[in-house]
Amino acid sequence: MTVRLPWHRLSTSAVLRPAAPRLGTRLNHRILGLTVRNFRTLTDVKLPLGALTVMVGPNAAGKSNVLHALKFLGDVARKGIEPAVDTRGGFDVLAFRGGAKPVSRISIGVTGIWSGFASAGDPDRYELTINRPRLPERARERYTTYRGERLFQHPSADAPTSVELTRDQLFVTDAGNAEPLTLVASSGRMVSALQHPSPLPDGSPSAEAIAAVSRHLQQIRVFDPDVRAARQPSPISGEGRHLDDNAANLADFLKTLYEIRDQEQDGRRVIWENLLRDVRTVIPNIEDIHLVDVPERSDYISVELEESGLRGRTRLKDASFGTVRLLCLLAVFHDPNPPLLTCIEEIDHGIHPHALELLAGRLREASRRAQFLVTTHSPAFVNELTPEEFVVCERDRDGSSIIPAYTTDEVRERIEASEGMPIGELWFANALGGGL
Structure with missing residues (x-):
């Protein structure tokens, strides 16, 4: 027919x-x-x-x-x-x-x-x-x-x-x-x-x-982190629930992971806790990860690392290539809703x-x-x-x-x-x- x-x-x-x-x-x-x-x-x-x-x-x-x-x-x-x-x-x-x-x-x-x-x-x-x-x-x-x-x-x-x-x-x-x-x-x-x-x-x-x-x-995505882009502050947006293919919105995506609370475990930030534990395991000198507002840019957020033995914090833009790339990969693996x-x-x-x-x-x-x-x-x-x-x-x-x-x-x-x-x-x- x-x-x-x-x-x-x-x-x-x-x-x-x-x-x-x-x-x-x-x-x-x-x-x-x-x-x-x-x-x-x-x-x-x-x-x-x-x-x-x-x-x-x-x-x-x-x-x-x-x-x-x-x-x-x-x-x-x-x-x-x-x-x-x-x-x-x-x-x-x-x-x-x-x-x-x-x-x-x-x-x-x-x-x-x-x-x-x-x-x-x-x-x-x-x-x-x-x-x-x-x-x-x-x-x-x-x-x-x-x-x-x-x-x-x-x-x-x-x-x-x-x-x-x-x-x-x-x-x-x-x-x-x-x-x-x-x-x-x-x-x-x-x-x-x-x-x-x-x-x-x-x-x-x-x-x-x-x-x-x-x-x-x-x-289908080919995840290829651009470390230079991932180091930079990123705008806060609704798109932050997905990590870009080049990880340019890493800071915004980490904010998304931080805000997820597990209601079955008394509202704890389980995903963030697990991510932070993994970072500490493979980079022992990192004690904490901080997400901070960018001065004079209220719609942007950046990442700072708290490291043992150092005064102040290390901006992600000043962190090593391997540290940034490792953080990108762990963020992908802890994504609760991946592609x-x-x-x-x-x-x-x-x-x-x-x-x-x-x-x-x-x-x-x-x-x-x-x-x-x-x-x-x-x-x-x-x-x-x-x-x-x-x-x-x-x-x-x-x-x-x-x-x-x-x-x-x-x-x-x-x-x-x-x-x-x-x-x-x-x-x-x-x-x-x-x-x-």
């Missing part, structure tokens, strides 16, 4: 069956895996994602590109495909530049749980492709560019549905319809269903699934090795509230991981990334063969990759 309606004009609820009551709907939305083809060095990557995933490997192995691929999907959901591509330099910059011929397709997909009856064994799937085939010599333009999107979901028991968006058409396969539904989409070949209003009826299973995936992807997925590159950067054990423990605790994907070069940090949390990244001779380079079972086998040597030591000894 084909319905020829513009993108915005489909309103009849008779086209698709209404959403059935979703008894047993799962609220624990999460991403279970990432699939990437021809995005920078990621030519064929299938990466499982758990609550905590830590990638290791030499420089230029592709670890950062994994984070960038996820951030790219988040930007598509927030801004659209073309802005996400353009801000990264265009198709030629994003596409894999190895091989005999230029690639004509980039694809990034995620599996996860978004609809009511999806599960780890039978997950939902979303995939975005950006196609740029070369046109015949006589054509006015050298290339044409268009997107493709596919979404497979489980809105009801034993009744999966799918949505496929091609150049100008939207195909919907629903268990309640005898044949697929085809809609003519007239909003352009690079419009994403994640970012643009859906032409599907409000309340339909497919429309709800697209909205759930979009909300999840919009929450659904946080990526952190080189989590060990600027951190004393003896502090990494505590950071690993707090990161694992935080992963009970949300997912974390991080990279590291520190064997000491890797020593704190389990085989399920550990991913080795390597680079092939053709310039493409091999991720993961070892399966979880292979990691366990290497550990057993070494008679229980810690993972970080095995990796550093080149028994699990690790070489340059």
Whole structure:
């Protein structure tokens, strides 16, 4: 059945069956895996994602590109495909530049749980492709560019549905319809269903699934603290309940954590107490953290550190790089309401090795509230991981990334063969990759 309606004009609820009551709907939305083809060095990557995933490997192995691929999907959901591509330099910059011929397709997909009856064994799937085939010599333009999107979901028991968006058409396969539904989409070949209003009826299973995936992807953040910005006073605002991706509003966010009281524990500031205890553990000379108004700027707040043996307080703008970065990371790990997925590159950067054990423990605790994907070069940090949390990244001779380079079972086998040597030591000894 084909319905020829513009993108915005489909309103009849008779086209698709209404959403059935979703008894047993799962609220624990999460991403279970990432699939990437021809995005920078990621030519064929299938990466499982758990609550905590830590990638290791030499420089230029592709670890950062994994984070960038996820951030790219988040930007598509927030801004659209073309802005996400353009801000990264265009198709030629994003596409894999190895091989005999230029690639004509980039694809990034995620599996996860978004609809009511999806599960780890039978997950939902979303995939975005950006196609740029070369046109015949006589054509006015050298290339044409268009997107493709596919979404497979489980809105009801034993009744999966799918949505496929091609150049100008939207195909919907629903268990309640005898044949697929085809809609003519007239909003352009690079419009994403994640970012643009859906032409599907409000309340339909497919429309709800697209909205759930979009909300999840919009929450992906790559946390990369800018220590210089984090040192500065920050304006007090309602946005302080979320820490910026670059931690520029650190003072305001710390104020938010300080003001949270636990009613089950007599109104104590439990989160703040735990944060302060961790800071004292890894930086013993810090006795207290003070949040103070900025003179002549009543709408700004700053951070000052009370240190043992010193008169007065140390302004955060005068604190060491490692102290500020550690405070940024601990603030993230103590966030009671984090984004659904946080990526952190080189989590060990600027951190004393003896502090990494505590950071690993707090990161694992935080992963009970949300997912974390991080990279590291520190064997000491890797020593704190389990085989399920550990991913080795390597680079092939053709310039493409091999991720993961070892399966979880292979990691366990290497550990057993070494008679229980810690993972970080095995990796550093080149028994699990690790070489340059």
